[in-house]
Amino acid sequence: MSWLKLNRWEVLGLLCGIFAVYSPVIRFEFLNWDDTWYIINNELIQSWSFEGLYGIATEPVARNFAPLTIFTFLIEHTLWGMWSGGYHLTNLALHAINAILAYALLRRLTGSSLLAWTVSLIFALHPVQVETVAWVSSRKSLLSATFMLASFICWLRPDRTSRDEGFGTLWLILGLLSKASAVVVPPIVIAYDVLIARRSFAESFAKQVVPMFFSVLLILVTMSAQTTIVGGVRGHIGASKLWILAIDATILWRYVGMSLYPTNLCVLYDPATTGIAHWIALSVIGWVGVGVWTFRTRHSNPVPLFCFVTWLFLLFPVLNLFPITTLMNDRYLYLPLIPFFVGVFNVAGVCWMKIRSTESSSLARRIPTPAIAVTLGVMLCGLYTLRTLDYLNVWANPVTLWNHARQITPTLPVVQIQWAITLESEGRRDLAIQTLQRAMEQNPDSGDAERIQSKIDLWTETSQVTPES
Known part of the structure; x- marks a missing residue:
């Protein structure tokens, strides 16, 4: 409560922005894209019987083991039955909570309320978030993100206590029960300890043994639930891991483009997988260059390398090394947007300081760095908000969603x-x-x-x- 009181204006600004932009989702319908399995025809959420509760705790739904997510649907079905607006309202509230948690985490990690608030607002209003917020079946992504951010708040601190580690592990377990993608929390914590907190790898790894045990356990349960492969785009299923990695190299650059300049967003994409040898080569060269540069600057400025590693870890579960039925989606960028834009602003700030330090930059020295940061942040937030408002109604109902998709893909x-x-x-x-x-x-x-x-x-x-x- 004391933190909220101290940061009330920043929190209020995030809440106002989110509800002003996303409030139309309360009028949106269920979609014939997983909502049928999770909500409309899901007998597990229709009663509080022992059999139903046991089924929620033990049975996968739509090839995913996410009992905590399904339990939220049970609560909502009890509250408002098949009124889709209630489910959308919960998604909206979770997204707002995640934006506040992101601000709290970044405020402490960066030491800058301006940078933390700007990145949190971009995270909240970016158009690639529309799929996650406006699609009821993306509840698992929202809920797991809530617990992952809470876990990071406990773990990512240089002076954490055993109490922090205990709560961090608890939030991780809840995140794992919401969606399997929370398994990346332990390696991200290790990266923070080694790169930012300057702990030894051995010390950090020892602290993550218990969290990794629960992560591996969840992975095994989730893999056993993947008994069928239907829907989506399946041309890549069964391909070699080397081929998948080559395609991933090009898709990751597409994610960079979507993050900076989102256009032609869609529920499903059809990335090229043949006849792109030159693009694969250029992509690999580009990523090697990024990796080498961030690694070489890790002592003077470890932030870019930590952001790069965190971004990759957050995307790792959806890179098809464990086969899933889509190669790329907007929702895969939900949490990765946070380290991406922290890294972008950090690199931009370093470049600006170098420009100001040159003898020929008298004009640049008269322009304060915060002014540049505010200008860039306002421009990006404005651009992304307009694009979000334009794209949001695509997800209003099945007709608008699939009519849009057949125009794009x-x-x-x-x-x-x-x-x-x-x-x-x-x-x-x-x-x-x-x-x-x-x-x-x-x-x-x-x-x-x-x-x-x-x-x-x-x-x-x-x-x-x-x-x-």
Whole structure:
């Protein structure tokens, strides 16, 4: 409470910005993209019976073991049934909490309230966050981020106590029960200890034995839940790890571009995976250069290397080294935006100070560094807010979502399938069948082809049934 009182204006500014931009989500509908599994047809959240509670604690849902996330849906189903606005309101509240936690963490790590608040506001209002905030099924990302940030607040401090470590481990466990991506907390803590707090690797590793035990345990449970591979984009499933790493090198640069200048955002992407040898080579060279530069400057300025390593760790669970059905998504950047922009502002500040120190920069010396930081922060926040406001309504309902997706990635069979499902639910069955027939002409893989044909057969047969029969 004392911290909130001391930082009340910064917190109030974050809350006002978030609710002003994202408040329309309360009117948004459920989507026919995982919401059906997590909410609409999920029997586990429909009662407080012993069988239901046991199922929440032990059963994976939609191939994910996230019992704490499912438990929040049980609470909400009890409160407002199938009113989608209540679920969206919870997502919005969690996003606001995460922005405040990010500010609290960065305020202590950087020692600058201006930098901490600017990065937290960018994190809150950036358009790539729309998917996570406006999609009910991204609750697991929001909830796990809450506990991960709380764990970081406890762990990432040079003078932490055993009490901090105990609470840090507790928050990590809750994060793991919300989403498996929280497994990256221990390696990030080790990176902080070694690079920032200047502890020895052995000392830091010893402190992370218990957190890593719970992380490995959760990984094993989650991997056992991945028994089927359906939906999404599956062309990369079964590929060699070397090939996956090569594609990841190009996708990571796309994430850099999306973070700095987000455009053509979409629910699904279709990144090129063939005929891009030159892009792979350039990407690898670029990342080697970034790694070498940040490593060489680690003694004089360890922040860029720590931000780079943290960014990579936060993205590691979604780099398809453990196969998932999409190569890239907006929601994968939810927490990585924080270290990314801390690093960007740190490098920009260092460059500006070097410019001011040169003899020919008399004009630059008259412009204070905070003025440059404020100007850059205002410009970025304004740009991202406008883009978020423009993109937000895409996620209002299935029609707007998949109509937008088929304009951005029209060649993806799964996009055409979801668009057809949306049309059929709107009573436009003939058009839905035509959409699937066109999708079949795009040579989908065997899984999509079987799914498309089964729906064509079902809808055609249903259309032929007369009321008398």
